[in-house]
Amino acid sequence: NLEIGIVGLPNVGKSTLFNAITKAGAEAANYPFCTIEPNVGVVEVPDNRIQVLTDMYHPKRTIPAVTRFVDIAGLVAGASKGEGLGNKFLSHIRETDAIAEVVRCFEDSNITHVSGSIDPVRDVDVINTELCLADIETTQKRADRIAKVAQCGDKTAKAEYDVLKKVLACLENGEPARKAGLTKDELPQVHDLNLLTLKPILYIANVAEDEASDPDSNPHVQALRAFAEKEGSEVVAVSAKIEAEIAELPDDEAQVFLEELGLPEAGLDKLIKASYAMLGLINFFTAGADEVRAWTIVKGTKAQKAAGKIHTDIERGFIRAEIVSYDDLIACGSEQAAKEKGLVRLEGKDYVMQDGDVTYFRFNV
Numbered sequence: 001n002l003e004i005g006i007v008g009l010p011n012v013g014k015s016t017l018f019n020a021i022t023k024a025g026a027e028a029a030n031y032p033f034c035t036i037e038p039n040v041g042v043v044e045v046p047d048n049r050i051q052v053l054t055d056m057y058h059p060k061r062t063i064p065a066v067t068r069f070v071d072i073a074g075l076v077a078g079a080s081k082g083e084g085l086g087n088k089f090l091s092h093i094r095e096t097d098a099i100a101e102v103v104r105c106f107e108d109s110n111i112t113h114v115s116g117s118i119d120p121v122r123d124v125d126v127i128n129t130e131l132c133l134a135d136i137e138t139t140q141k142r143a144d145r146i147a148k149v150a151q152c153g154d155k156t157a158k159a160e161y162d163v164l165k166k167v168l169a170c171l172e173n174g175e176p177a178r179k180a181g182l183t184k185d186e187l188p189q190v191h192d193l194n195l196l197t198l199k200p201i202l203y204i205a206n207v208a209e210d211e212a213s214d215p216d217s218n219p220h221v222q223a224l225r226a227f228a229e230k231e232g233s234e235v236v237a238v239s240a241k242i243e244a245e246i247a248e249l250p251d252d253e254a255q256v257f258l259e260e261l262g263l264p265e266a267g268l269d270k271l272i273k274a275s276y277a278m279l280g281l282i283n284f285f286t287a288g289a290d291e292v293r294a295w296t297i298v299k300g301t302k303a304q305k306a307a308g309k310i311h312t313d314i315e316r317g318f319i320r321a322e323i324v325s326y327d328d329l330i331a332c333g334s335e336q337a338a339k340e341k342g343l344v345r346l347e348g349k350d351y352v353m354q355d356g357d358v359t360y361f362r363f364n365v
């Protein structure tokens with residue numbers, strides 16, 4: 001499952017958004033495969049196809065793909081030096097796949113801002129500086145440890161050392177490690193360091209309720225977008241307060257509420273979709289009388305590897321995948337009809353999985 005860490009300065013709306021996420025999420029009991037801690041919210045990945053498949057197969061249970069949001073409180077200026085929750089905070093964030101940074105774009109004189117005014121680009125800079133400082137420490141520590149061996153002519157150590165130096169130069173310049181231009185061969189050298197600034201980042205512009213339908217009219221959002229564009233990051237504008245209200249409503253009422261507000265979809269859905277796009281994720285499905293289930297993989301994953309998502313035994317004993325594309329299956333009306341039309345293909349281990357593939361893996365035990 002995808003895991004996204006929510007960070008941001010105090011009083012920007014993190015808790016409000018996180019509460020909306022936890023309320024919108026189904027009961028933890030529905031996700032036996034997820035361990036859930038108090039700072040984790042689990043939400044279904046919006047995908048209408050899972051409902052259509054459920055109507056076709058009438059399975060005993062349906063399991064959508066989920067995204068885990070982790071509320072990482074305590075980031076303040078100085079966190080990398082152990083201020084606030086300091087190191088504990090940083091170790092939480094290391095485990096996530098991506099970072100979502102909540103940035104305050106709403107004006108409200110009753111709610112103080114830690115720096116006294118609303119300025120998204122400055123706020124982002126404060127947080128990103130902390131992340132860079134933490135990464136400098138991690139990278140420097142590793143470089144110090146292998147320096148001697150590297151200088152004594154050990155080729156493997158030297159290669160790693162050179163990559164660490166490249167990353168350090170970038171970080172010390174105030175740039176995230178993402179910008180170090182590491183090649184495919186260099187990236188694995190720093191993989192185990194779990195660098196914070198190597199993770200993809202997405203900015204959540206938290207706007208006032210009355211701006212939710214047209215957030216781009218807010219000059220703070222415009223400033224944030226201009227900044228993110230230079231960096232190659234995405235901005236998703238939401239109103240945390242509205243999300244919190246939506247989360248309290250049953251699905252059909254939430255839909256009506258969204259329409260009244262002139263919003264095409266809930267902010268959380270927008271957020272999850274943007275995260276999928278950012279990380280290059282797609283879903284494939286397994287479907288049968290027992291269970292219809294969505295599985296998340298990185299685009300480009302091959303069939304045998306995808307089988308491992310379900311169980312390592314299936315990956316190990318992989319023989320073939322029987323695959324019908326979602327669109328073909330729906331057009332035919334049933335799996336049987338798709339088979340008769342020759343649309344259920346037998347694919348080998350190197351087949352590159354496509355979004356929406358409805359799959360049955362054959363394997364040796």
Ligand code: GDP
Nearest residue numbers: 010011012013014015016106108207208240241
């Ligand atoms: P956190 O410290 O980042 O977790 O921020 P909170 O979620 O606790 O929000 C801080 C305060 O800002 C709370 O009083 C929220 O009700 C308020 N707040 C959050 N989002 C909005 C918003 O969009 N508009 C307004 N006016 N207040 C908001």
